[in-house]
Amino acid sequence: MALKSFIEVQPDSHFSIQNLPYGVFKTAPDSVQRPCVAIGEYLLNLAEIAAAGLFDGSLLKDSDCFDQPNLNKFLSLGRPAWKEARATLQKLLSSTEPALRDNEALRSRSLIQLRKVAMVVPVAIQDYTDFFSSMHLPDNSRAASCESPNKILPNRFHLPIAYHGRASSIVISGTDIVRPRGQSAPIVNSPPHFGPSAKMDFELEMAAVVGTGNELGKPVDIHKAEDHIFGLVLMNDWSARDIQGWESVPLGPFLGKSFGTTISPWIVTLEALEPFKCDSPIQDPPPLPYLAEKTSQNYDISMEVLLRPVGQQDTQVLTRTNSKHLYWTLPQLFAHHTINGCNLQPGDLLGTGILSGPEQESFSCLLELTWSGQKPMVLSHGISRMFLEDGDEIIITGQSKGNGYTVGFGTCAGMIVPSPP
Amino acid sequence: MALKSFIEVQPDSHFSIQNLPYGVFKTAPDSVQRPCVAIGEYLLNLAEIAAAGLFDGSLLKDSDCFDQPNLNKFLSLGRPAWKEARATLQKLLSSTEPALRDNEALRSRSLIQLRKVAMVVPVAIQDYTDFFSSMHLPDNSRAASCESPNKILPNRFHLPIAYHGRASSIVISGTDIVRPRGQSAPIVNSPPHFGPSAKMDFELEMAAVVGTGNELGKPVDIHKAEDHIFGLVLMNDWSARDIQGWESVPLGPFLGKSFGTTISPWIVTLEALEPFKCDSPIQDPPPLPYLAEKTSQNYDISMEVLLRPVGQQDTQVLTRTNSKHLYWTLPQLFAHHTINGCNLQPGDLLGTGILSGPEQESFSCLLELTWSGQKPMVLSHGISRMFLEDGDEIIITGQSKGNGYTVGFGTCAGMIVPSPP
Numbered sequence: 069m070a071l072k073s074f075i076e077v078q079p080d081s082h083f084s085i086q087n088l089p090y091g092v093f094k095t096a097p098d099s100v101q102r103p104c105v106a107i108g109e110y111l112l113n114l115a116e117i118a119a120a121g122l123f124d125g126s127l128l129k130d131s132d133c134f135d136q137p138n139l140n141k142f143l144s145l146g147r148p149a150w151k152e153a154r155a156t157l158q159k160l161l162s163s164t165e166p167a168l169r170d171n172e173a174l175r176s177r178s179l180i181q182l183r184k185v186a187m188v189v190p191v192a193i194q195d196y197t198d199f200f201s202s203m204h205l206p207d208n209s210r211a212a213s214c215e216s217p218n219k220i221l222p223n224r225f226h227l228p229i230a231y232h233g234r235a236s237s238i239v240i241s242g243t244d245i246v247r248p249r250g251q252s253a254p255i256v257n258s259p260p261h262f263g264p265s266a267k268m269d270f271e272l273e274m275a276a277v278v279g280t281g282n283e284l285g286k287p288v289d290i291h292k293a294e295d296h297i298f299g300l301v302l303m304n305d306w307s308a309r310d311i312q313g314w315e316s317v318p319l320g321p322f323l324g325k326s327f328g329t330t331i332s333p334w335i336v337t338l339e340a341l342e343p344f345k346c347d348s349p350i351q352d353p354p355p356l357p358y359l360a361e362k363t364s365q366n367y368d369i370s371m372e373v374l375l376r377p378v379g380q381q382d383t384q385v386l387t388r389t390n391s392k393h394l395y396w397t398l399p400q401l402f403a404h405h406t407i408n409g410c411n412l413q414p415g416d417l418l419g420t421g422i423l424s425g426p427e428q429e430s431f432s433c434l435l436e437l438t439w440s441g442q443k444p445m446v447l448s449h450g451i452s453r454m455f456l457e458d459g460d461e462i463i464i465t466g467q468s469k470g471n472g473y474t475v476g477f478g479t480c481a482g483m484i485v486p487s488p489p
Numbered sequence: 490m491a492l493k494s495f496i497e498v499q500p501d502s503h504f505s506i507q508n509l510p511y512g513v514f515k516t517a518p519d520s521v522q523r524p525c526v527a528i529g530e531y532l533l534n535l536a537e538i539a540a541a542g543l544f545d546g547s548l549l550k551d552s553d554c555f556d557q558p559n560l561n562k563f564l565s566l567g568r569p570a571w572k573e574a575r576a577t578l579q580k581l582l583s584s585t586e587p588a589l590r591d592n593e594a595l596r597s598r599s600l601i602q603l604r605k606v607a608m609v610v611p612v613a614i615q616d617y618t619d620f621f622s623s624m625h626l627p628d629n630s631r632a633a634s635c636e637s638p639n640k641i642l643p644n645r646f647h648l649p650i651a652y653h654g655r656a657s658s659i660v661i662s663g664t665d666i667v668r669p670r671g672q673s674a675p676i677v678n679s680p681p682h683f684g685p686s687a688k689m690d691f692e693l694e695m696a697a698v699v700g701t702g703n704e705l706g707k708p709v710d711i712h713k714a715e716d717h718i719f720g721l722v723l724m725n726d727w728s729a730r731d732i733q734g735w736e737s738v739p740l741g742p743f744l745g746k747s748f749g750t751t752i753s754p755w756i757v758t759l760e761a762l763e764p765f766k767c768d769s770p771i772q773d774p775p776p777l778p779y780l781a782e783k784t785s786q787n788y789d790i791s792m793e794v795l796l797r798p799v800g801q802q803d804t805q806v807l808t809r810t811n812s813k814h815l816y817w818t819l820p821q822l823f824a825h826h827t828i829n830g831c832n833l834q835p836g837d838l839l840g841t842g843i844l845s846g847p848e849q850e851s852f853s854c855l856l857e858l859t860w861s862g863q864k865p866m867v868l869s870h871g872i873s874r875m876f877l878e879d880g881d882e883i884i885i886t887g888q889s890k891g892n893g894y895t896v897g898f899g900t901c902a903g904m905i906v907p908s909p910p
Contacts, residue, residue, distance in 0.1 A: 195657050200740060223735055226681050227672055231740035232653040236616050236832050237705055246706035248829035251648055260647050262777050284658055285667035314644055319621060319652035320741020323829040356683050408669035408732065408744040411657050
């Protein structure tokens, strides 16, 4: 019999007692920010629970980690503290436990309807790295541009390729994305084109949230890497393909990406995702010893990308895929990132890169779905898209189905708004 | 007659009263960090000066910006406050002003010999961007590998190419740099090589320190960009060429750079550098309007890179160059970075990229000096180098000579130490 909460949770709600994802909320634009977990249509304010003395385990008893404007301090405490918090909260919210259930004053202080709050970026993100760990992306993209993937990317099955992303422009779901202006490639001998991007795209990704970091100069062993990862968020790595195409040789993506990256407000913990572990794709060639795991596992999370076209009420499905298609695992991303001694810190984000699956229906950006802008994607109601238009909204969701419950991420949404004049 | 301080400053000291570079110091490993300026062989503790009520201008009178562990709050106040601080400090330190000169108690509290303190990274660096703004680098590098620069980099005279760097691994001068381990390209069909980098290099750069930032979605006009820049530091962008070469297609440099980046402790302000402005190289083709300045100016700063080879007492000169060779100006870097709406924040670093001049003697990394590792650099005492060895120390200096005084950066130094086993 599955654990149940005294708070009503519909079977298809993303926020079951088995999930309890972490976020940070505020009740008014200028009010304080405090950590919380989601349960059904409510959040539980962890600062109130701590103030009431209900975190009574040995690791969190005297901690001020929830009396903070972000989750970084809690993250820095490590997996034993994360497990203790989860056990405390699952017990406190269960239908059989009276401590919170029967304390009306505390309930009214600590449980708030989600629709009454604003969620904020839950961690202070020092650094953000975006990997390229899908098995399928390069094939799909290169197929689209008629190039041979293994000739161009001989390294991609030996290491998870990555670049440093821009941390400052990471925004919370619901934030408008201003269409960037910039240069794109010139036609023959004319100067480069300048103006609002004409090739706005989304990228469906997830990102690992680093829990505990490592010291500069001290790589983390592959077998210990998983313990450094707190959880996952949904991510839309918005991309201006024309700006990106012109600027990115030889130093990689820059302004084509740094105008905005959207994340979901909720961090789903690795503990909540544990029941949904599945085998990873077989890695051939075998990874070098510093990346070799005893068993390589992914998470079976169903992902969907919806488009609400400008001027329309209804959404349409652009893509359905699954995070299990990732070639490189989360511990491999972490171990690779630190093998040179680079120091990661609590709250750092490690983007997985695009989550494309093998079939066209699972391609995870318009660049792939339209075969590099060669043929438009035809949708219902006479709508088609090569790239995104002003007023278009992209909504990403992701969830795993348990026995009678759901572990989900909520949504990661953003609308394109016009460039400044 | 040049302004003089009551503190003795030798004419070739980098830290004249005309300079007054900003840093952050501590007197013991666990003591508080406080902002300071350098003057001769001393620092002036700005928290003490503020506590004594000597910042009496309208902008800084009631500010706690110097009662902080870093300079970010002061930087966020903007150029009028920076000018007010400079005027206050130049007056206070001048030979004719008694307020500090004749207050022995305050002098003993606020003036500390530089050799008695440890300097720390002076700003909390949220994001670090490295540009590629030398006029000469690509020519030199490509010449070294016999390729045509304009074919490979058609964008480089239209925009300052850049990549997001790793902020967490930026360290203060004097910090040892652990030789990174990592993958390098396989020979034919064998697996990639793994081990300590065999191609350790330095890169002579400067970095602009962002003072005031901009809001996400709001580009900064080229004519207002200079006002957002507080000052400059020296930077050594250490590079592992073998790791970089294998990993960096198509997403740019990653682990080949992120194991450590050294900066000088002292930020020299644009006010102090004002007398050393000089014309920039002519930009042809003319830049697009969003990058077009009324006049484009660089700073005439003489730069030198010294090597102290492992086991030697003496240093040898590897390179002499000048920051005036930069093709793109600081305001252009800032305006380009924000044209897509990307938000910069106080304390962000904008690396200039390599400061190579046109002649071989001015090449600013070993990759160039050794023609891509084709011919070793022959030094005195029977020493030669293709790349750096464990125990080698690289020391960068930079200075501008005024009439009877020097405005200098001190040094930016680091030693390579062996990889972990």
